[in-house]
Amino acid sequence: MIELRSLTRRYADRVAVDDLSLSVATGELLVLVGGSGSGKTTTLRLVNRLIEPTSGSVWIDGFDTHAEPAPMLRRRIGYCFQQVGLFPHLSVGQNVAITPTLLGWNAAEVAARVDELLARVALDPAAYRDRRPDALSGGEAQRVGLARALAARPRLMLLDEPFGALDPLTRENLQQAFTSIRRELNLTGIFVTHDMAEALLLGDRIAVLHAGRLVQVGTPSELLRAPADERVAELLRTPRRQAEALDALLGPSAQQ
Amino acid sequence: MREQLLLLPGYLTAHLQLSLAALCASALLAIPLGITVHRRPALEPALLGAASAIQTIPGLALLAVMVPLFAGVGALLAGGGISVRGIGAWPALVALTLYGLLPIVRNTVTGLAGVDPAVREAARGVGMTPTEELWRVELPLALPVIIAGVRTAAVWIVGTATLATPIGATSLGNYIFSGLATRNNAAVLVGCLAAAALALGLDQLIRMLEAGIRARRRAWWGAAVALLGALALYAGATAAIRAGRTAPAIAIGAKPFTEQYVLAEILRQQIEARTGIATRGVPSLGSTVAFDALSAGDLDAYVDYSGTIWATIMHRGDPGERRGALLAEVEQFLAREHGIAVAGALGFENSYALAMRADRARELGLSRISDLARRAPELEIGGDYEFFARAEWRALVAAYGLAFRAQRAMDPSLLYTAVRERQVDAISAYSTDGRIAALGLTVLDDDRRVIPPYDAIVLASARLAHEHPEVIAALRELAGAIDAAAMRRMNAAVDADGRSPADVAREFLERK
Numbered sequence: 227m228i229e230l231r232s233l234t235r236r237y238a239d240r241v242a243v244d245d246l247s248l249s250v251a252t253g254e255l256l257v258l259v260g261g262s263g264s265g266k267t268t269t270l271r272l273v274n275r276l277i278e279p280t281s282g283s284v285w286i287d288g289f290d291t292h293a294e295p296a297p298m299l300r301r302r303i304g305y306c307f308q309q310v311g312l313f314p315h316l317s318v319g320q321n322v323a324i325t326p327t328l329l330g331w332n333a334a335e336v337a338a339r340v341d342e343l344l345a346r347v348a349l350d351p352a353a354y355r356d357r358r359p360d361a362l363s364g365g366e367a368q369r370v371g372l373a374r375a376l377a378a379r380p381r382l383m384l385l386d387e388p389f390g391a392l393d394p395l396t397r398e399n400l401q402q403a404f405t406s407i408r409r410e411l412n413l414t415g416i417f418v419t420h421d422m423a424e425a426l427l428l429g430d431r432i433a434v435l436h437a438g439r440l441v442q443v444g445t446p447s448e449l450l451r452a453p454a455d456e457r458v459a460e461l462l463r464t465p466r467r468q469a470e471a472l473d474a475l476l477g478p479s480a481q482q
Numbered sequence: 483m484r485e486q487l488l489l490l491p492g493y494l495t496a497h498l499q500l501s502l503a504a505l506c507a508s509a510l511l512a513i514p515l516g517i518t519v520h521r522r523p524a525l526e527p528a529l530l531g532a533a534s535a536i537q538t539i540p541g542l543a544l545l546a547v548m549v550p551l552f553a554g555v556g557a558l559l560a561g562g563g564i565s566v567r568g569i570g571a572w573p574a575l576v577a578l579t580l581y582g583l584l585p586i587v588r589n590t591v592t593g594l595a596g597v598d599p600a601v602r603e604a605a606r607g608v609g610m611t612p613t614e615e616l617w618r619v620e621l622p623l624a625l626p627v628i629i630a631g632v633r634t635a636a637v638w639i640v641g642t643a644t645l646a647t648p649i650g651a652t653s654l655g656n657y658i659f660s661g662l663a664t665r666n667n668a669a670v671l672v673g674c675l676a677a678a679a680l681a682l683g684l685d686q687l688i689r690m691l692e693a694g695i696r697a698r699r700r701a702w703w704g705a706a707v708a709l710l711g712a713l714a715l716y717a718g719a720t721a722a723i724r725a726g727r728t729a730p731a732i733a734i735g736a737k738p739f740t741e742q743y744v745l746a747e748i749l750r751q752q753i754e755a756r757t758g759i760a761t762r763g764v765p766s767l768g769s770t771v772a773f774d775a776l777s778a779g780d781l782d783a784y785v786d787y788s789g790t791i792w793a794t795i796m797h798r799g800d801p802g803e804r805r806g807a808l809l810a811e812v813e814q815f816l817a818r819e820h821g822i823a824v825a826g827a828l829g830f831e832n833s834y835a836l837a838m839r840a841d842r843a844r845e846l847g848l849s850r851i852s853d854l855a856r857r858a859p860e861l862e863i864g865g866d867y868e869f870f871a872r873a874e875w876r877a878l879v880a881a882y883g884l885a886f887r888a889q890r891a892m893d894p895s896l897l898y899t900a901v902r903e904r905q906v907d908a909i910s911a912y913s914t915d916g917r918i919a920a921l922g923l924t925v926l927d928d929d930r931r932v933i934p935p936y937d938a939i940v941l942a943s944a945r946l947a948h949e950h951p952e953v954i955a956a957l958r959e960l961a962g963a964i965d966a967a968a969m970r971r972m973n974a975a976v977d978a979d980g981r982s983p984a985d986v987a988r989e990f991l992e993r994k
Contacts (some may be wrong), residue, residue: 276606301609311604315698317620325608326616358698386979 257429304375508582516590539953548573569650582635589631659766735784747987821944826961916974
């Protein structure tokens with residue numbers, strides 16, 4: 227369970243996150259949506275303290291995240307982002323092994339965990355373990371990124387547009403893989419995206435941000451049924467409009 | 483050539499030791515400095531500025547300032563019972579270390595700044611502390627760039643180390659300085675080729691290391707590390723062996739011209755023959771470096787000239803007394819101010835003189851410096867590096883009103899060639915130089931007696947006079963033993979006949 231309490235992050239010229247309070251239940255995936263500059267990425271990075279808040283706090287399972295050093299906190303939280311950031315001088319296996327290694331797991335335990343995770347993200351351990359990151363496709367790299375984030379058995383995942391740079395087919399594959407993994411492991415997560423369709427498909431609940439403030443939070447059906455304002459309504463209409471346009475295109479042939 | 487090649491192992495080893503030690507010290511200082519700059523960008527202008535400023539100092543000057551600096555530190559530490567030598571390998575090591583800083587600091591900063599921000603983000607995201615991020619991610623990724631900086635520094639250091647000779651550190655520069663001074667082109671060639679080969683060899687080894695790391699080929703970088711390690715081991719072992727067996731030998735200095743090499747050999751052979759005490763030569767020292775080293779006790783004896791002491795140490799511009807009186811005044815000054823003993827005058831003068839091609843002097847109708855002064859505005863004069871900065875040049879200018887169309891400072895060994903080839907009309911010459919007669923030069927008469935007398939005198943350090951009076955006695959036997967003609971003959975034997983200074987000195991002592 228994650229609680230954001232009156233979280234605020236100010237910069238010299240603007241307020242990125244403004245008095246934001248939210249909570250995510252254990253096993254739940256909360257998707258943050260909003261336009262550019264709405265504060266969704268800043269909010270995510272405030273949770274694992276890649277950014278420190280100006281005021282307010284984040285609590286995880288009843289403990290203030292400031293009770294321990296930031297690197298120790300981050301080892302307990304899986305983190306995935308769009309650019310993946312695999313370490314180019316390490317093999318795929320060493321990349322996946324990094325957090326367990328930092329935590330001091332023994333070598334045999336780490337090796338077993340690496341193979342288990344590669345298999346879980348649908349990469350053959352024997353074929354991929356010793357590859358270099360520069361020999362991977364974009365989709366493979368993000369699978370490895372996901373495996374690296376899951377390596378130290380975090381209860382919590384933070385994902386910042388992890389599938390944003392992938393082709394549609396690969397994206398759909400990974401979305402499904404991620405959903406099955408998080409259900410299986412009962413992971414709690416916060417997922418940032420600007421793709422409304424992805425938000426509706428993946429999220430247990432969706433929080434809409436604008437200018438650093440929370441506009442509305444609720445399940446996809448709650449949002450669809452009763453959007454808080456015109457901005458939310460407009461956001462939700464986008465995927466529907468696209469689906470209708472596609473339907474119109476495909477309609478005649480589908481009826482035959 | 484054979485004789486020169488026999489010296490190669492010693493010079494090459496000393497050069498390698500000096501260069502590798504300086505390179506390691508540079509890297510050990512520069513990489514942490516680079517990391518500091520990377521972490522605190524506010525420091526970048528100050529630190530990189532300082533490293534760049536050091537780089538703009540010519541290598542020879544940077545090495546030369548280490549001598550008074552070390553002598554000063556030595557004087558401060560002497561009270562604590564620590565002895566620091568003002569000349570030799572230590573000041574050279576410090577200067578070369580400073581010289582190597584810039585490329586390594588700069589490349590460390592560049593290498594660290596070049597790490598992909600996404601990779602940094604990931605390093606923090608997986609829970610690395612700043613130290614773990616540095617060691618596990620930033621340094622490994624910046625390493626090829628850092629090593630490229632080390633490679634640049636290696637080439638600079640090996641090249642600049644040839645300039646360590648004038649401050650008393652043995653290097654391949656010994657070939658170059660003594661070869662230039664005695665017109666021994668074979669020696670100059672051997673020195674230059676060996677230094678170039680060493681620089682290229684190190685460059686290639688470090689390039690292999692860099693390429694191996696970039697390509698992640700263990701065999702490449704492993705081989706490079708093994709070869710570099712073997713070189714370092716050899717340098718370290720030979721240095722340790724030498725340090726272990728160094729007997730306190732008497733150090734005899736020489737400035738970088740033929741006469742000085744011959745006289746240093748005469749001093750050494752005389753001391754060894756009469757007292758059996760071992761000596762060592764410290765060749766090719768800068769003029770004031772030799773004097774500073776002697777007064778600091780890093781050098782035990784060398785030959786200087788009364789007029790040089792008069793003008794450059796005592797800062798007297800006037801021609802002063804005649805020969806005997808000036809000598810007495812110099813002797814008193816040295817004993818009083820520096821505790822230096824004069825172990826006799828050798829019996830000849832080597833004064834500065836102005837010389838011209840005989841045909842040119844005839845053509846212009848010149849025989850005295852007063853005559854030269856009238857034609858000077860149409861003429862060019864060449865002088866050694868010191869000459870135009872010396873008090874006697876200013877005295878000449880003042881007394882005769884000399885104003886040349888141009889004046890060129892050049893290496894003493896090139897002066898005679900320049901006047902022979904008519905590239906300059908007149909030169910500063912030394913009165914004992916064998917080439918005055920050999921090239922048929924005319925020495926212009928100093929008709930107003932401006933140039934002070936330049937008696938060759940043997941200077942001995944206070945330590946030597948105190949601890950080895952028998953050595954002083956042996957040196958005094960040389961008083962009055964060499965006249966100007968004899969000195970000129972010996973100089974010509976080296977310069978024109980290509981004989982070695984040691985050989986010429988041996989012959990002189992046998993005949994005496």
